[in-house]
Amino acid sequence: MNKDIVDLINNNQEFILTSHVNPDGDSIGSEIALFIYIKSLGKNARILNYSPTPDNYTFLDKDKVIEQFDETKHKDMILNADVIFILDTNEYERIRTLEPFIKLSSAKKTVIDHHLGFKPEEFDYYIIDTNSPATGEILYRFFKDIEINYSGKKIINPQIAEALYTAIMTDTGSFKYERTDAETHLIISELLKHGINPYDIYSKVYNNATAGKLHLLGRFLENVKLLYEGRLAYSTMLQKDFKETDTDEYAIEGFSTHLLSLSTVTLGIVFTETKNGVKLSFRSKGNVYSNLLAKEFGGGGHQNASGAFVAGGRINDLIEEAVKKAEKYLEEIKIN
Ligand SMILES: [Mn+2]
Numbered sequence: 001m002n003k004d005i006v007d008l009i010n011n012n013q014e015f016i017l018t019s020h021v022n023p024d025g026d027s028i029g030s031e032i033a034l035f036i037y038i039k040s041l042g043k044n045a046r047i048l049n050y051s052p053t054p055d056n057y058t059f060l061d062k063d064k065v066i067e068q069f070d071e072t073k074h075k076d077m078i079l080n081a082d083v084i085f086i087l088d089t090n091e092y093e094r095i096r097t098l099e100p101f102i103k104l105s106s107a108k109k110t111v112i113d114h115h116l117g118f119k120p121e122e123f124d125y126y127i128i129d130t131n132s133p134a135t136g137e138i139l140y141r142f143f144k145d146i147e148i149n150y151s152g153k154k155i156i157n158p159q160i161a162e163a164l165y166t167a168i169m170t171d172t173g174s175f176k177y178e179r180t181d182a183e184t185h186l187i188i189s190e191l192l193k194h195g196i197n198p199y200d201i202y203s204k205v206y207n208n209a210t211a212g213k214l215h216l217l218g219r220f221l222e223n224v225k226l227l228y229e230g231r232l233a234y235s236t237m238l239q240k241d242f243k244e245t246d247t248d249e250y251a252i253e254g255f256s257t258h259l260l261s262l263s264t265v266t267l268g269i270v271f272t273e274t275k276n277g278v279k280l281s282f283r284s285k286g287n288v289y290s291n292l293l294a295k296e297f298g299g300g301g302h303q304n305a306s307g308a309f310v311a312g313g314r315i316n317d318l319i320e321e322a323v324k325k326a327e328k329y330l331e332e333i334k335i336n
Contacts, residue, residue: 002145004125008108009038012082015045016107018069019087020094022250023049025170025205028057028066030087030112030135032163035065037143037155048074050096054250056208060163069098081107088135090115091300092122112138114171115302130302133179136167140187161194166201173257174202178286178304206254212245219245220255220270227323230264231330234323236271236315249274256283266330267293271319277311278318287332296325 009015015038019027031047038045047066067074078084078101090113092099102109110125114135120126132138143155156164168188172180175188192198216237223235235255242248249272259268266288272279280297282290284304291299291306297318299308310318 002142002149005110005127005142006146006150008083008110008125009041009043012108013043014077014080014082015043016078016081016084017045017047017087018049018084018089018095018098018102020089021050021096023051023053023057024088024253025057026134026136026167027088028053028060029163029165029167029170030139031066032060033136033139033143033160033167034085034087036157036160036163040155046074046077048078048098050098054253056205057166059204060166062159071097071101075101078102078107079105081105083108083110086111086113088113090128114138131179133177133181133184134168134171136164136171137184137187139167140164140191156191156194158194158196161191162196162201165191165196165198166205169198169201170205210247212247213251216241216245216247216251217255217258220252221258224259226262226265228327228330230262231266232269232323232326233259233262233265233267234269234271234319235259236273236319238273238315239275249279256281259283260285266332267326269322269326271315271322273315274309277309278313278315280308280310280318280322282306282308284329285332289329293322293326293329297322 017031017035019031035045035047048069049066050069052068053061053066084102084105084107089095108124111123112127112135114129114132116128116130129138147155168184172184219241220235220237224233226233237252252272256268256270259265260283266285267290268283270281282294284290289303291301291303294301294306294308297308297310299306301307
């Protein structure tokens with residue numbers, strides 16, 4: 001991958017970076033890290049996201065460079081860009097209203113992600129590493145390769161280190177999910193040498209709850225249902241839950257881990273009623289393929305974390321349907 005991308009960056013001037021709807025630590029961290037690198041070469045770059053940056057990740061955007069996509073303001077910028085990087089995103093649908101302009105743009109389009117999804121033929125460069133637990137880890141290796149083999153100059157500075165650390169910390173569930181391996185820890189060790197503070201970063205990302213969020217979590221836990229000898233756990237969040245706790249749908253990020261904390265559970269589902277449909281989030285343990293179930297609802301993702309959105313769907317119907325369909329995915333698939 002690297003030589004092509006090194007040349008792509010060196011030989012162009014106008015860059016657009018984007019990532020998925022409801023960005024997470026890996027999206028924002030990866031965008032900031034790549035942005036700083038591109039800018040350091042004297043190029044122009046903009047980060048355009050469909051969603052605003054969640055409050056707990058704004059510390060990464062020290063110079064407030066991330067912009068929320070606005071069609072009138074940014075359309076021409078996208079159409080006329082030289083290169084567009086789509087980070088941590090595996091399908092066009094997840095960049096929402098940016099999709100038509102990116103498709104129309106004459107820019108060279110590059111995907112860097114750790115999920116399968118996009119059709120490679122729709123892109124000029126398609127860098128997918130499903131062994132990486134985070135896009136931030138792919139970028140770390142990219143930067144190290146440039147430092148060693150191409151530029152001889154140090155790329156990773158404290159700000160990039162903080163962004164990549166946050167990307168990897170959040171996408172590995174603080175270094176515990178599948179695909180967290182020795183290399184991940186070695187990379188983290190290298191990043192820590194830049195003087196970043198793990199406790200400080202963790203606090204900024206996770207110790208930011210409001211009373212409303214705790215009350216919402218209370219409801220979420222109260223609503224947990226267990227089925228199939230305790231192998232399936234699910235919970236439901238309704239619009240009234242958000243209204244009554246003065247929160248919104250973004251507040252449930254991370255709640256699904258509570259479902260997997262039950263020892264018997266292999267698959268957890270969170271059903272969220274939104275204003276225009278129902279969101280289904282699937283989480284699983286080991287070789288339980290949650291993404292196959294997500295696919296049955298027109299969604300996708302990877303083995304242990306996936307999701308689907310059913311526009312206009314009714315939540316009770318979807319719970320019934322998903323519970324029924326889930327049964328055949330609850331057993332681990334043994335691979336010899
Ligand atoms: Mn990611």
